[in-house]
Structures are given as structure tokens and as C-alpha cells.
Amino acid sequence: IDAEDVEAYHGLTREIHPADVADLIGLLREEERDALIAMLGGAIPSEVLAELDEDLREDVIEAMEPAKVAEAVMELDTDDAAFVLEDLDEEKQAEILALAPIEDRLALRAALDFEEDSAGRLMQREFFASPAFWTVGQIIDRLRGTEDLPDKFYEVFVVDPAFKPMGSVPLSTLLKSKRETVIQDIMSSRDMRTVPATMDQEEVAYLFEQYNLISAPVVDDADRLIGMVTVDDVVETVREETQEDMLALAGVEADTGLSDTVFETVRSRFSWLAVNLGTAILASLVIAMFDAAIGQIVALAVLMPIVASMGGNAGTQTLTVVVRSLATKDLTATNAARIVFREALVGFLNGLIFAVIMGALAGVWFFASGWGTEAAAINLALVVGVAMIINLLAAGLAGILIPIGLQRAGADPAVSSAVFVTTVTDIVGFFVFLGLAAAVLLPAAG
């Protein structure tokens, strides 16, 4: 690719989709990439630019001349243009915007004024709206005559005289209708969902998924139509938001990826590991409380991680299901009490099953190793069993109450729940197991 063959490159990219070109650029080494940019006269085509990975795009834009960047950005719809600009630093942004024609500059400034992750950022200002009294024929003629239409659109929004959206007509319905039909007669208000520009993109994604939307009108504070969000932007949001939850549960920051440097990665993972170190130390303080018991019965040290680890896993299972259900709004205030009870019951029942299994195993193993009498073995089995039941019950409760509590407190339940849950299961696991063992076994042994 990076042979200096401009013609070959252009030939290739005419046939390849911009998204694939962007992926190919991502695979190049830095020198190759810079050579490619230089070769193409200092500019990457705008559609490829929009498809590049965030980190990569920053580097590519650094390597391009501001004038070329401005030119490329102006060719894009506002949502893609804002998307390209939002990651740049203030100075660079201003430099590029200064080079843009005045109306584009104003539109982009307005887009960038909306908060990141809001519908205002996702939306494009290009859309097609029609008054309620136009006919299908009038609209088609208008569409053929107008230049400044969005690249692609899927619905005509019908607006009232105050420019408030009243309903929408899918293009397929428009095409199926006769020229004389008045748009108001075929529009549907039930299938349209109006999105305020300030709405969070997670909320927007929920609307699209719940109502199978393809596009939605975006309105300002006065309910006036100012843009539209299309489903292709939302597909990415859906994946991103779900993946953010998944990464957050594992303690990885959401905007990190494989293209970060080693140093960035070390730093982004460090904070979670540091928090984990704190909770692990807490748990080990609990163990230290019972050092005398462990010194006398080493079997306790062997068995205690099993009780704690089962609790940790059961808690994570519940937590993951709950975080997902909160995200898809299957878990609401209406059914929360029922689900809490259900998870507690599930924890208790699984605790019972594993109490029997692990209690039996521990007892037999303790006795067979010749570490104690039959009576001591039975006592140990009981201690393991009771600790298992209590810890799995605690795991179920922590797994649901902690994320619900965090959400009520206005925090993201995916981000910090996992630490709290494993802290609870570790501490409860070690404390109950060692505490019971010290109470039941030591007097017997001593």
C-alpha cells in the first residue's frame, strides 16, 4: 500500500468501502501512515476520516494541514463533522473552525456546544420537514429540486406552523402513496418519538431499540425541530454503551482500547488494581484477626479461599444480570422488591447445594488426612456448610442491592459495583468461616 503509487491507491479506494480503508490505515505503522498522508497531498478523504479510530484520527489530523482538515470536515454531515472535531484540543478546533465558511462554522459550534454523549451531538442538522398540508406530489417535487438535503434520510417529518414535529412518514409509505395524497393523512404520530437535544445517548439508544426506530426528530427547549438522529449512529451507541458496562464490571476504563500505548494502559488499569489491593488488604485483616485459629488448624487456610471465591463468583453472576437488567430497564422500582427476594432465594438455594457438597468433601478430606478426629471432621463440615450458605446468600443480596443502591444515588451501577460486591463476599466469607471455626473447632480441639 505504501509504495508511492498514488494511482494504485485511488484505484483501490474507489472499490473499497471507506470503513475498510480506515481499518487498513489503522494497521499501518506510524511512518507508513505519514508517508501515505503526504502522498495523498496532505489529506485523507473525509469519509475515511469519519471512520477512523479516535486515537488514530487525532494522529492523522495532526499530520494533515489545518486547511485540508477544514475542507474535509465541511464535506461531512454535522454529526460526523462534530464527531471528528470533538476529540481535538481547543486550540486545534478553533484553528480548523476559523478556516470554515461562516454558516458551517456556526452550525458546528452549535453542535459542539451540546454535551458529549447527548442527542445534540448525535444529531445532524440536515433533515427534511414538510408542513401538514403538502401533498405527496409536492414533496417529491421539492425533494428533486432541493440541494441541501442530508446524504441519506429515511423519513419525512411533518411539522406544524411553529415547526414542532407532529408526526413522520417513512419514505416507503411516501413512495407507495398517490401524488394527490395529503401528507397529514398518511403520517403517524404513534411511531415517531421526539428526542430533546439534551437527552443522554443511552436514552436515545433505548428509544430506538424499544420502538424499532430508523430516525427520530430532535427538538430544542421550545420543542422546535432542529435536527435528526439516524439509526446508524445509534447502532454504535448501543454497542458502546453495552461494552462500557462490560468493561466497567471488569474495572477497565471505557475509552481505552488496543491502540493505547503501554504507558496509558498501565495507568488506566492501575487505579482499579489499587482499589482492589485496598479491598484485598481489608479481607486479609479479617484473616489476621483469626491467626491463632489458623496456626492451630492449618486446614482452615486451605479451605477459606474456596468459601470466599464461591461467594465472589455468585455475587458477580447476580451483579452482571442486574446491571444488564437496569440498562435494558427490565428492572424498575415496580419489580425491584420481588427480584431482590428472588435473588436472595437463589443465593440461599445454591448455598444449600454447595454447603452439602463442600461440607462433605471438607469433612472427608480432613478426616482422611488424619488431621483430626471424626467429631472434629463433622464439626468442620458443618462450619464449611453454614459459611457457604451465609456467604452465597450475602452474595445474592450484595449483587442486587449494591447496583440498585448506586443507581438510586445517581452513580453508574456498572462502574463501581464489582469492587463493593467482592469486598462484601470476601469479608463475609472469611469472617463467617473463620469466626465459626474459631468458635466451634478451637474449644473442641483445645
Next chain:
Amino acid sequence: IDAEDVEAYHGLTREIHPADVADLIGLLREEERDALIAMLGGAIPSEVLAELDEDLREDVIEAMEPAKVAEAVMELDTDDAAFVLEDLDEEKQAEILALAPIEDRLALRAALDFEEDSAGRLMQREFFASPAFWTVGQIIDRLRGTEDLPDKFYEVFVVDPAFKPMGSVPLSTLLKSKRETVIQDIMSSRDMRTVPATMDQEEVAYLFEQYNLISAPVVDDADRLIGMVTVDDVVETVREETQEDMLALAGVEADTGLSDTVFETVRSRFSWLAVNLGTAILASLVIAMFDAAIGQIVALAVLMPIVASMGGNAGTQTLTVVVRSLATKDLTATNAARIVFREALVGFLNGLIFAVIMGALAGVWFFASGWGTEAAAINLALVVGVAMIINLLAAGLAGILIPIGLQRAGADPAVSSAVFVTTVTDIVGFFVFLGLAAAVLLPAAG
């Protein structure tokens, strides 16, 4: 809602979106639900049926008469109809299909013949295709005259005489073009991605996301156009597939949810916990190998869970990032070697940082507790540090090599990786820490 007021219900549902009606039905108790169905003359409207939760839909269909179900199902597009039928048992399916008109029955049978999770199941058989030589005017006239069109569609597929898709034209482009324009001149083949009916839905979702598709033609083995997939079906797939990965990492079966019974939930979580019990026992066997050392130095029992837990967390971080990157195809054979090296380096560096922190803490704490001499405390600090470095390095390597290996072996990397990774970090953590301690500290202590 369940007052016997049929009129009020109909009034309500005319204004409420079917998806919301479905959610409301989901919140009803069983008796209320059955009363509602009876009240509506034994049938739930077809569009609501398609939006119901799987488990719920089964119950609702059980409560409806087969003839009413057949009637409702036939009103849907083939993809939604197949979606409603696929969860029923064979007998019920046959009963309902027998009541359907012959052509619908054949179409549905064909849809159900495709494997679950394949493009053939996602697709609908209703679509609009045009030969290459038609003009925009001809197509619009045809659209106005044809009855059997899909409910909504977004593109016209252009086909050659053998009915192979050549390209597509978004409806917005069609509307912007003059009546005389020949369709071939405005069609794009670059922006169209043809989907074989046998393609896995995860793959389909990837295509839609990568190329910002709204709809795509589905072809049979001979590359003939047989249907289309639309983006609304894909949005759900994207969320489902990502969530499946998230749930799988936590050891929860994908098709379980809050509406399962307690018994189903206990069973579905049991198997993962049982596997975890097995690996926890393995880890405890490692601990048991060093029971003499623990008996002599109880501090080891206090510190060993910290080393293991840090490894487990670091491994899970890497694993989650890798599973996500495999799903989004950011991690491929091309860059695998580089990323493996990178993760190993990140593991090593974080290991180094935490080795210093934890080694220092452990040494100070050991000495301050008066458990040993200064020399023993320094030795303990060194042992903790080295164990930490080795375990975090192992965690990084396991976190990436295990999912990559599983994927190469044809398994789903999300499903079983987590067990393997934590098994590795537990065993390595305990073995290295206790082994080093036994080798370094015991002779010194003894």
C-alpha cells in the same frame, strides 16, 4: 387495566405503542394476563405479540386459541412471524402452521428451516427489487400499484436477469432523482453488502455496524436474492451479542433473564459455580502442599489471598478487553503477536508497581506485628514482590492467550475463558508465593 373494560383498553392501545403494551402485559400477574386475553376475545394483537418477552410469549400463546394465533402470525412480516413461532414446541408449531394459508405456511416453513441465529431467520421475504434498466418513474409507479410490499423498507435492490443483487439505491436517492433517471445510473454497489442466508447473525451485525447499513439483501446458495435484513432487527442483535459476551464472562447463561423461575435460575447458575468449585479446590490443593509452611508462618495465610486476588483482577481486565476486541475484530491474526507482547509488558509493569507497594506494606506489617526479625521481614517483602510480578505477568498472558486459543480452537472465547484465567492466576499466585516462601523463609526461620 384489567377491569373488564374492553373499550377503554382499545382506546388506550390505539395511542400507546405496541412495544409499551407488551411491557405493560409483562408487568401483569398471571391471572390478570389471562383475564385480559379472554376479554380481548382470545387474542392479543399481532404487533404486540411480536414485542413480548420470549417466556411471556409462550405463556400468552398457550392461553390463546390456535386459530387466533395463526391469524395474528400471518399479519406479521416473515421475520417477525418466524420469531414468534421459533420458541414454541414442534407440536404447537405444526398446529398453528396447519391453520395458515398454503403460501404463508410454505414461507414460514422455509424461514424456520434456517438455523437459529442465521441471517435466514433475521430476514424478511418481503422486499422490493428492480431490474437495472427501469427508470425512477417506472419504479415509483410500480410501488404505488403493488400490494404485497414490506411494511417498511429503505432501499430498492437492483438485480440482474438471474436475480442476483447488483447494487442498491436508498429511497432518499430515489426521491431526489428525476423520473427519467435509469436506476442503474444512481445505484451503488460499494455501499451494498450481500448477506448469505447461512451467515451467523453476529457476522451480520458486524457488517451493519462497519458499513452503516440500513438494510441488506439476503441471497441463497446460488447468489439469488431471497429476502432482506433491516437494521431494526440488527440493533437488537448487537445488544444481545454484546450482552451475551458480558454474561458469559460472569458465567451466566445467555438466554436467562429476570422472568425465569427461581428453580431455572438456580439451575442455570449452578453449573458455573460447580466449575468454579472445581478450580477453587484445585487452588486449595496447591495451598495444602504448603501446609507445613503455613503452620509455621501464619502471615503467609494472611497474605496469600492478596497475591491471588490481584492476579485474578488483572487477568479479568485483560480478558475483558481481549474478548471485546475479538468481537469487534480489532484483534486479528495480523496484530495478535504485538498485542500479546503488549499485555505481557503491561502485566509486568503493573506487577512491578504493586510488588513495591505490597512488598513494603507486608514487610513493615510483619515486622511491626513482632512476628519475626528484620531480616525475615525483608525476605517476606521480597517474596511478596516477586510473587506479585510473576502472577501479574501470568495474568496478562493468560488473559490474552486463553481467549485467542479458544477462538482458534473454534470455541466462543467469552464463554469459558474466565474460569481458565482465574484458575491460572489462583494456582500461579498460590504456588509461586507459598513455594518461594517455603524455600526462602523456612530455612531462615528454622
